[in-house]
Amino acid sequence: PLPASAFAPLPFGARHSPFPAPPPPPGLRPPPCTFSSLLSSPSDASSPSDAAADGSSSSSAPPSAPPSSISVNPLVASVKMSKTVEVFGLVQSMKAAGERVTSLCVGEPDFPPPQAVLDAAVAAVRGGETRYTAVAGTSALRSAIAADLLERKGTRYDAASEVLVSSGAKQSVFQAVLALCGPGDEVLIPAPYWPSYPEMVRLAGATPVVVNTTLEKGFLLTPELLEPHLTERTKCLIFCNPSNPSGAVHPEPLMRRLAALLELHPRVAVVSDEIYERLNYNPANPHVSFAALPGMFDRTITVNGFSKAYAMTGMRLGYACGPARLIKPCATIQSQLTSCASAVSQAAGVAALEEVREQEMEANVEVMRGKRDYVCGRLAGIEGVRSYVPDGAFYVLPDVSAWFGGDDAGLCLELLRSKRLALVPGESFGAKGCVRISYATSMEELEEAMDKLEEFLEENRP
Numbered sequence: 001p002l003p004a005s006a007f008a009p010l011p012f013g014a015r016h017s018p019f020p021a022p023p024p025p026p027g028l029r030p031p032p033c034t035f036s037s038l039l040s041s042p043s044d045a046s047s048p049s050d051a052a053a054d055g056s057s058s059s060s061a062p063p064s065a066p067p068s069s070i071s072v073n074p075l076v077a078s079v080k081m082s083k084t085v086e087v088f089g090l091v092q093s094m095k096a097a098g099e100r101v102t103s104l105c106v107g108e109p110d111f112p113p114p115q116a117v118l119d120a121a122v123a124a125v126r127g128g129e130t131r132y133t134a135v136a137g138t139s140a141l142r143s144a145i146a147a148d149l150l151e152r153k154g155t156r157y158d159a160a161s162e163v164l165v166s167s168g169a170k171q172s173v174f175q176a177v178l179a180l181c182g183p184g185d186e187v188l189i190p191a192p193y194w195p196s197y198p199e200m201v202r203l204a205g206a207t208p209v210v211v212n213t214t215l216e217k218g219f220l221l222t223p224e225l226l227e228p229h230l231t232e233r234t235k236c237l238i239f240c241n242p243s244n245p246s247g248a249v250h251p252e253p254l255m256r257r258l259a260a261l262l263e264l265h266p267r268v269a270v271v272s273d274e275i276y277e278r279l280n281y282n283p284a285n286p287h288v289s290f291a292a293l294p295g296m297f298d299r300t301i302t303v304n305g306f307s308k309a310y311a312m313t314g315m316r317l318g319y320a321c322g323p324a325r326l327i328k329p330c331a332t333i334q335s336q337l338t339s340c341a342s343a344v345s346q347a348a349g350v351a352a353l354e355e356v357r358e359q360e361m362e363a364n365v366e367v368m369r370g371k372r373d374y375v376c377g378r379l380a381g382i383e384g385v386r387s388y389v390p391d392g393a394f395y396v397l398p399d400v401s402a403w404f405g406g407d408d409a410g411l412c413l414e415l416l417r418s419k420r421l422a423l424v425p426g427e428s429f430g431a432k433g434c435v436r437i438s439y440a441t442s443m444e445e446l447e448e449a450m451d452k453l454e455e456f457l458e459e460n461r462p
């Protein structure tokens with residue numbers, strides 16, 4: 001059965017909130033649990049917009065819809081609702097009540113897309129590029145992606161058969177999981193993980209198997225941690241590098257050791273989510289594509305996109321690359337799901353890859369590095385917080401388990417209530433006792449947030 005929380009009126013968590021959402025207009029019943037509210041992943045702390053979208057869609061429910069006895073797909077019922085929902089519910093209702101909330105929850109860059117990207121999008125609209133494209137994407141974009149990966153990552157993909165453009169990396173990961181996995185299969189997910197992975201695996205009818213990593217070892221996956229979880233049922237490893245939520249970047253020698261282990265298990269595929277690869281702050285630890293490792297090309301579906309590197313989150317553009325044998329079933333799924341990515345966004349994607357100068361990309365990375373250094377410096381100054389300096393993405397996941405008896409969700413709720421500061425509880429990422437801080441925001445907001453966090457932790461010191 002569905003958890004009772006699945007039927008909570010939206011916005012999520014509002015029922016438990018001391019700042020309740022405004023009452024529905026007269027005549028409107030509380031919105032029912034909608035299909036979209038179940039299917040979206042409000043636990044996906046990177047996409048607070050998901051929760052907001054649910055709230056708005058459900059309020060248009062017909063006023064007199066009869067109570068229904070229709071059961072939902074048990075696969076969907078198995079998808080977890082997270083306590084993070086409560087934090088988002090609170091943020092939404094506080095904002096609705098006119099409160100100012102500092103949020104370090106977002107998973108999108110705070111810089112705008114490059115001008116060349118915006119210009120290309122406008123030109124595409126004006127030039128009538130508003131129709132369906134081929135399912136796999138325009139040949140211009142596929143060729144640009146193949147050329148970019150060959151140049152920067154050393155992986156050679158055939159643009160015609162080995163590149164599949166989608167409406168975002170999220171779709172690409174899900175299609176890869178659906179294409180590879182089904183009932184009876186086990187999927188290895190290193191923790192801390194992006195919350196969508198286990199839920200996608202469950203929706204495919206397969207079983208997520210969590211492989212824990214530790215803060216002491218930089219949240220890195222090692223062959224020693226992975227090996228005990230490899231069984232004859234293991235179908236796939238979902239590898240997120242750089243990692244959301246830890247920001248960890250796996251060094252090449254370690255990745256080579258992981259590849260050597262997987263070579264002993266030829267039936268195990270790898271979905272390598274590399275969406276954060278352009279956000280890397282340590283030149284001594286450059287990002288390496290999993291598919292570029294010896295023997296790994298044939299088993300790897302590489303996922304990437306334009307949301308993080310080019311701040312094109314709302315343009316919904318991503319892609320998967322891999323051997324044609326693995327990409328083809330992904331394309332089949334996509335052909336029945338979304339057909340193709342937005343033609344306008346695809347034109348913008350070509351401009352991103354072909355016109356944006358390296359210097360512009362590096363300038364953004366430089367700014368982000370400054371923010372990482374600031375946040376990590378502040379965390380290091382708070383006694384009792386266990387932290388580290390991540391090499392990539394724009395997140396850090398400090399361990400604050402000394403507070404609130406390790407109840408990170410409770411800590412986040414109290415932090416939000418008392419300081420109006422929103423962080424995401426580590427438990428959403430399989431990292432109990434931690435909190436995730438996204439530093440992709442203005443320096444001004446970061447300073448304010450870190451002041452609030454420090455104050456809060458001092459006031460609540462156990």
Ligand code: PMP
Pocket residue numbers: 046047107167168169170171173194240243244273275304305306307313316317318
């Ligand atoms: N993978 C990871 C690890 C992410 O953090 C995100 C975005 N939060 C995505 C995939 C999805 O990106 P997109 O916007 O391209 O769907």
